[in-house]
Amino acid sequence: MISRSLSSERKRAAWLFLTPMLFILTAVAVWPLGRTIYLSLTNATLVDMTNYRLVGLSNYIAYDEGRWYGVLTDPQWIAALRNTLIFVVISVSLETVFGVLIALLLNTTFPGRGVMRAAMLVPWAIPTVVSAKMWSWMLNDQFGVVNDALMRIGVTAEPVAWLAEPSLAMASVIMVDVWKTTPFVALLALAALQMVPNDCYEAAEVDGVGSFKVFFHVTLPLIAPALAVAVIFRLLDAMRMFDLVYVMTGATDATMTLSVFAQRELVSFQDVGYGSAASTLVFFVIAMLTALYMMTMRLDLDGRSR
Amino acid sequence: MARVQLQSLSKQFGTTDVIRGVDLDIADGEFVVFVGPSGCGKSTLLRLIAGLEEASAGSIFIGGEDVTHRPPSKRGVAMVFQSYALYPHMDAYKNIAFGLKMAEASAESVDQRVRRVADMLQISNLLDRRPRELSGGQRQRVAIARAIVREPHVFLFDEPLSNLDAALRTQTRLEIARLHDDLGSTMIYVTHDQQEAMTLADRIVLLNKGRIQQVGKPAELYRRPATRFVAEFIGSPPMNFLSVQIEGGAATLATGERIPLQTQISGAVDLGVRPEALALAEHEAPASLRARVVHTEDLGDACFVHASIADRSRLVARLAGDAAVPSKGQSIYLRLPSEGLHFFGRDGHRVG
Amino acid sequence: MTRRFRTVGLGIAALICTAVLLFPLYYALLTSLKSGSELFRVSYWPGEIDLSSYARVWSEQNFARNILNSVVVAFWVVLLSMTLAITASFALGRVRFAGRKTLLYAILAISMFPQVAVLSGLFELIRFFGLYNNLASLVLSYMIFTLPFTVWILTTFMRDLPLELEEAAIMDGLSSYVIVRHIFLPLMAPAMAATGLLAFIAAWNEFLFALTFTLSNEQRTVPVAIALITGASEYELPWGSIMAASVIVTVPLIALVLVFQRRMVAGLTAGAVKG
Numbered sequence: 001m002i003s004r005s006l007s008s009e010r011k012r013a014a015w016l017f018l019t020p021m022l023f024i025l026t027a028v029a030v031w032p033l034g035r036t037i038y039l040s041l042t043n044a045t046l047v048d049m050t051n052y053r054l055v056g057l058s059n060y061i062a063y064d065e066g067r068w069y070g071v072l073t074d075p076q077w078i079a080a081l082r083n084t085l086i087f088v089v090i091s092v093s094l095e096t097v098f099g100v101l102i103a104l105l106l107n108t109t110f111p112g113r114g115v116m117r118a119a120m121l122v123p124w125a126i127p128t129v130v131s132a133k134m135w136s137w138m139l140n141d142q143f144g145v146v147n148d149a150l151m152r153i154g155v156t157a158e159p160v161a162w163l164a165e166p167s168l169a170m171a172s173v174i175m176v177d178v179w180k181t182t183p184f185v186a187l188l189a190l191a192a193l194q195m196v197p198n199d200c201y202e203a204a205e206v207d208g209v210g211s212f213k214v215f216f217h218v219t220l221p222l223i224a225p226a227l228a229v230a231v232i233f234r235l236l237d238a239m240r241m242f243d244l245v246y247v248m249t250g251a252t253d254a255t256m257t258l259s260v261f262a263q264r265e266l267v268s269f270q271d272v273g274y275g276s277a278a279s280t281l282v283f284f285v286i287a288m289l290t291a292l293y294m295m296t297m298r299l300d301l302d303g304r305s306r
Numbered sequence: 307m308a309r310v311q312l313q314s315l316s317k318q319f320g321t322t323d324v325i326r327g328v329d330l331d332i333a334d335g336e337f338v339v340f341v342g343p344s345g346c347g348k349s350t351l352l353r354l355i356a357g358l359e360e361a362s363a364g365s366i367f368i369g370g371e372d373v374t375h376r377p378p379s380k381r382g383v384a385m386v387f388q389s390y391a392l393y394p395h396m397d398a399y400k401n402i403a404f405g406l407k408m409a410e411a412s413a414e415s416v417d418q419r420v421r422r423v424a425d426m427l428q429i430s431n432l433l434d435r436r437p438r439e440l441s442g443g444q445r446q447r448v449a450i451a452r453a454i455v456r457e458p459h460v461f462l463f464d465e466p467l468s469n470l471d472a473a474l475r476t477q478t479r480l481e482i483a484r485l486h487d488d489l490g491s492t493m494i495y496v497t498h499d500q501q502e503a504m505t506l507a508d509r510i511v512l513l514n515k516g517r518i519q520q521v522g523k524p525a526e527l528y529r530r531p532a533t534r535f536v537a538e539f540i541g542s543p544p545m546n547f548l549s550v551q552i553e554g555g556a557a558t559l560a561t562g563e564r565i566p567l568q569t570q571i572s573g574a575v576d577l578g579v580r581p582e583a584l585a586l587a588e589h590e591a592p593a594s595l596r597a598r599v600v601h602t603e604d605l606g607d608a609c610f611v612h613a614s615i616a617d618r619s620r621l622v623a624r625l626a627g628d629a630a631v632p633s634k635g636q637s638i639y640l641r642l643p644s645e646g647l648h649f650f651g652r653d654g655h656r657v658g
Numbered sequence: 659m660t661r662r663f664r665t666v667g668l669g670i671a672a673l674i675c676t677a678v679l680l681f682p683l684y685y686a687l688l689t690s691l692k693s694g695s696e697l698f699r700v701s702y703w704p705g706e707i708d709l710s711s712y713a714r715v716w717s718e719q720n721f722a723r724n725i726l727n728s729v730v731v732a733f734w735v736v737l738l739s740m741t742l743a744i745t746a747s748f749a750l751g752r753v754r755f756a757g758r759k760t761l762l763y764a765i766l767a768i769s770m771f772p773q774v775a776v777l778s779g780l781f782e783l784i785r786f787f788g789l790y791n792n793l794a795s796l797v798l799s800y801m802i803f804t805l806p807f808t809v810w811i812l813t814t815f816m817r818d819l820p821l822e823l824e825e826a827a828i829m830d831g832l833s834s835y836v837i838v839r840h841i842f843l844p845l846m847a848p849a850m851a852a853t854g855l856l857a858f859i860a861a862w863n864e865f866l867f868a869l870t871f872t873l874s875n876e877q878r879t880v881p882v883a884i885a886l887i888t889g890a891s892e893y894e895l896p897w898g899s900i901m902a903a904s905v906i907v908t909v910p911l912i913a914l915v916l917v918f919q920r921r922m923v924a925g926l927t928a929g930a931v932k933g
């Protein structure tokens with residue numbers, strides 16, 4: 001422990017060190033968030049953001065002459081909420097399952113293991129926008145290689161409109177996200193797997209326990225904590241997803257996520273009040289999830305304090 | 307002037323008292339060793355003097371100035387750490403020079419001072435090496451050089467030999483002693499090894515549970531321990547103790563045996579006698595105890611005989627190397643000397 | 659027998675996985691080497707190599723400018739984040755003060771902000787400071803996601819540096835700033851390399867802010883440029899050019915990642931697994 005008279009210099013230095021970082025973080029994160037929440041209570045527009053009037057919660061929900069107004073009653077927003085939830089649940093589940101399977105694969109030795117490990121980083125290294133474009137091209141209904149391959153094998157007779165067809169569009173987006181993110185989950189799961197001591201497996205082998213049982217009763221519980229952290233981060237990330245949908249399909253009813261909806265209101269429709277309300281809602285959903293997580297997990301960031 | 311004075315110094319960590327009201331006066335140029343068992347507070351006391359810990363109460367004076375609230379760099383002290391704490395990515399030269407350079411001394415004077423100190427410690431040929439390229443002993447000398455080059459009033463050593471192997475420890479101990487002779491500075495040295503304390507110190511400060519048990523020259527602590535704790539800590543193997551009741555010129559043991567004594571003391575006391583003061587007697591004699599040999603250790607220059615007396619308590623006697631060694635299980639008589647007996651009251655303090 | 663069967667089976671599974679992972683890039687490369695009507699014919703193997711897509715991207719799109727913009731932004735983002743984070747991590751990792759834990763949590767929480775939630779507020783700020791359509795607006799706004807994780811990772815590493823080293827430096831009379839700059843910084847070099855790389859990639863990858871805060875093609879970064887590549891008509895996308903641009907951008911990134919893969923995986927997993 002550092003003494004107090006000594007620590008007064010250190011404390012002064014500490015605050016000096018912290019202040020620039022805190023200032024910038026406040027300026028680019030806290031203040032803008034506050035402004036967004038405030039603006040959601042106004043009727044500001046992008047054209048003139050200085051001239052506005054406070055309108056209370058009417059951007060969120062209002063009842064006027066027999067009709068409901070506001071984001072919360074907007075059918076497109078509700079569709080966006082639905083899309084987002086579908087995306088999050090399916091995407092993260094698939095990524096986790098595939099991620100663990102791939103990690104299990106990588107945890108064994110086989111020829112070409114190094115190559116596969118290196119290949120795993122490729123989807124993650126490619127910028128999201130580029131992945132979106134690559135896959136959009138592959139899923140192109142007229143000239144896409146996916147349709148070509150499927151028709152050659154005989155799975156489909158006609159070209160499939162992966163991105164245009166509402167029922168398929170979300171599936172396509174999910175598929176690309178899974179392609180892009182599974183390696184990340186797999187690498188995390190692999191790290192967790194490699195921390196499992198070998199004796200557990202050896203003991204199970206001696207006891208004659210079958211592989212499936214070993215996985216579910218030994219491996220899975222041991223990697224569950226690390227996996228849980230990865231899943232939480234993925235959930236929070238998936239809830240605010242924007243890039244993939246915007247680039248692959250644009251803001252269509254079938255695929256629009258909460259973030260895409262909010263951005264469209266703000267930038268395309270230039271309704272800052274309404275768009276800010278939508279943005280604030282995204283924030284609150286994520287904040288609630290985060291708070292829930294932090295309360296249940298009680299993250300301990302503060303190891304040894306001095 | 308590098309006199310160090312501690313007045314009513316106390317330190318608490320949370321609700322735990324680690325140092326309780328320590329008063330100490332260290333003269334200029336003295337080599338003082340803080341020694342004691344683990345947790346006695348010796349390292350904390352050193353760190354309080356260094357300024358790495360803040361006193362909860364009391365004052366510290368160095369060179370006549372009250373430094374209690376000053377940071378370490380303003381106290382005129384330098385410290386050698388147990389794990390040397392050398393900057394890993396700098397070579398030995400830079401390690402030694404760094405503090406001076408930052409204090410903006412001129413480049414020539416820094417260089418001069420560094421080379422002079424390196425010479426003194428015979429590490430001049432190692433100056434361009436990084437710590438990981440040096441042996442433990444060499445690193446220790448670089449750490450010492452770093453301290454010396456600051457020309458402090460007081461040198462502080464925090465168990466500097468603990469990380470060295472036995473042979474290196476003895477050699478480095480001699481070097482530190484020689485250093486003290488050469489520099490003549492005040493040195494405060496912390497160790498848990500009583501042998502180091504006895505050989506290096508001008509005076510020993512023996513601590514237990516945050517309090518000073520005794521301060522004095524090594525011989526004083528050995529010959530006139532102030533408390534039972536001191537008597538047990540100093541000397542290896544430790545002093546033997548017997549609980550006795552003294553009245554009318556004789557001490558009665560718990561076994562019932564009576565030993566004639568010439569002493570003014572009376573009452574219930576602990577009688578202490580060092581192993582080398584016990585002698586093997588051939589047969590029952592006055593002031594001797596009957597004992598059965600449990601174990602013997604023949605070290606060549608001396609022989610330690612462990613024996614148990616009637617109430618099952620053990621005594622250790624030290625015999626000369628060429629004495630006849632009794633065998634295990636043999637019945638012997640251990641004679642107590644007429645002088646060189648120590649008496650301690652039940653509260654642990656010396657009596658008489 | 660079963661063992662070899664198993665290994666072969668695993669090998670095949672690995673092959674399929676690797677193929678799925680790499681195919682899109684391969685196909686993009688394939689496409690970029692075609693042109694004209696060839697683009698509209700599906701092929702799985704390279705045929706005649708035609709570099710006209712690349713030429714078009716370079717000249718018509720002014721893609722070089724976009725790449726330069728991305729490099730400049732990423733560079734400044736890394737420099738700024740690292741500088742702010744390393745000093746902040748000293749404070750957060752080694753100095754005890756009231757509210758430290760809360761602050762750490764708060765910084766972590768900020769990394770959870772959806773970008774869209776700060777969009778209007780940031781837009782207002784940027785317009786107020788006259789930074790619209792200026793790369794500086796991107797450098798500053800990217801701090802919202804680079805600072806939290808760089809601070810967090812560097813704080814973990816700072817915390818683990820030995821106390822005795824710092825105490826020896828204090829005894830030497832060194833100030834906190836000197837200690838951070840001369841003693842700790844060199845020791846943190848590997849951690850900083852990994853974190854810097856992650857920050858670089860995050861900045862390079864960013865889309866929403868770049869889309870919203872820049873207007874002209876001269877100021878656009880790579881992701882936005884690629885997303886907005888348009889063709890002669892509204893319904894005709896120049897896929898050859900798009901794929902060429904994608905390849906140009908991706909190959910150096912992949913090279914970077916492959917070279918530093920061990921470092922980066924360690925950095926990524928350190929955060930999550932150590933929790």
